[in-house]
Amino acid sequence: MANSKVTDIIFRMIQTDHLTFQYKKTDRVFRFPDITLSKQEHLLILGESGIGKTTFLHLLAGILKPNTGKVVINNVDITTLKANKLDLFRGQNIGLVFQKKHAITSLNVLENLEAHLFFSEKSKHLNKIETVLSQLDLLDFKTSKVNALSEGQLQRLGIALAVIHEPQVILADEPTSSLDDTNCKKVIELLIEQAAQTQANLIVITHDHRIKSYFQNTITL
């Protein structure tokens, strides 16, 4: 009996429990549904603007601290971590993909990936950079400044940055909303492919219904 409970917990990679959040100087309290994902299980969170999608994602990433409830990733309740520990935990276990901006403008493509591995203390993955860049069709732009990349290339760099350190969880905030259909398809397929390669959970929050078909689990806020 005890054994089965342990395995039960281990297989739950991500779990949230009665998460609520309230922005300062506002009355509205956001309440979020509990989610439980086992290893390599993906989730699409749909919702209209202003419903608190990004807030939820930031709570999952430990960027915001909830008023109540907990976020457990890989058996660690990140809401209890101290600031520095949380930063490192985020750097090591979570990959973030944003809608438009993804990287530091003062560094080039390669340097951004190196900086990520430096801060997440995963320099052993340095030799992976070339592979990831070639998979994402970015090898020719290795030394390009971030500003010089096209929107599609930027989005692919965002994916590279989100997977280079082999995180447990990839969190994507509207990754496809500003893309045309072709690029949208390309990006979501790449995301799923990379998540599979690193054996990570992929959680996408979006109002973009075009990518609904790629997910088995969907919740609507």
Next chain:
Amino acid sequence: MNIWKISIQNIKTKPLYTFLSVCILALSITLLLGIQQLKNGFKNQIETNLGKIDLVIGAKGSPLQLVLASVLHLDNPTGNISYAEANKIAKNPRIKLAVPISYGDNYKGYRIVGTTPDFLTIYNAELETGRPVKAAMEVVLGATVAKKLNIKVGDTFLSSHGLVENIMDVHDDVLTVVGVLKPTQKVIDRLIVTNLESVWDVHHHEDETAEHHSEHHHHETDNGEKEITSLLITFKSPRSLLTFPRKINISTNMQAALPKYELHKLYEYTSIGFKTISWIAYLILVMSCLTIFISLYKMVKERAFDLAILRTYGASNFQLIRMVLYEGLIIVFLAFLLGYIFVKMGLTIALHFISSNYQQNILEELPFMEDVLHLGALVLLMVVASALLAIYPIIKMNISTILSHEK
């Protein structure tokens, strides 16, 4: 990849701001170091050149002029005094050392001083080559003189009359170099030292041949009494300084001047200028710190998103603070390097200019490591303070807000 590398890249992306910050900071460092160097050089010259001289006795006139002429060998002497009278004073039991000096001639702008062998002991000067002066018309050269004029033991030259170089008025008597002194960093380096007789002889001959000068320094009066320019005195006890000068000033037609006091007064006059420039330099330093602050603050504010992204890479607040601080440090380093080069270049040019024009480089180049360290600490402190101020927004930074405003 490390934080330094990111800081360097950050700096590279804003070359104009960096250039501005470095230039302004370098300017203030140059001024501060330069003024300190000049001040120290000046002070050092005054202090070391005093040597063991407690008192100068010479003809009545400006005491400062007497001291400048007899101790720093810069100005014209106030006149001559009787050698016999000077000798009488020199016999006073309270006097440890009394050195008569006599002027009148120069060689290529370097003053020829007629004196006694004790003159060398005032400056602790030692011979590098050759031997001391034994007879009239023999000279020992200061280190700078020998080096600049490229003359050595055994060489001979003709002196010119007066204290300024001229070709119109050359004496016939040949002076022979018998020794060269080791460098002392004191005024004696720039002097040509001979005995009193040489000076008297040269002018004695001239008086016989022709009287062609109205401003001629007569070293012998009509009745044949020998004269000198001044008498440099070292006391056995500093207590004598209280009464001795007064006695001279009242009871003789000579004056006694305290070089320490006179030169301190001179230093006080000039230090107003030094102070003014120092204040301006400090003001520029504050300005440059403000520029650095604005530059870093702007970076932190404008590139808040970049900083937020770095946080998602796993960087802690502390690491970001270090990144901004390193940027400040790189600017300080570059500015210091530039400032140091400017000062070195400026001083070299200035020293060259001064010495080639006047043969009187009162300001010599000194080792200034201590100043560099002091100033370095100050600049570092101020820049770190500016950087820390600029960092404040990082600490207050809400990465969630920044990241959700990206759209």
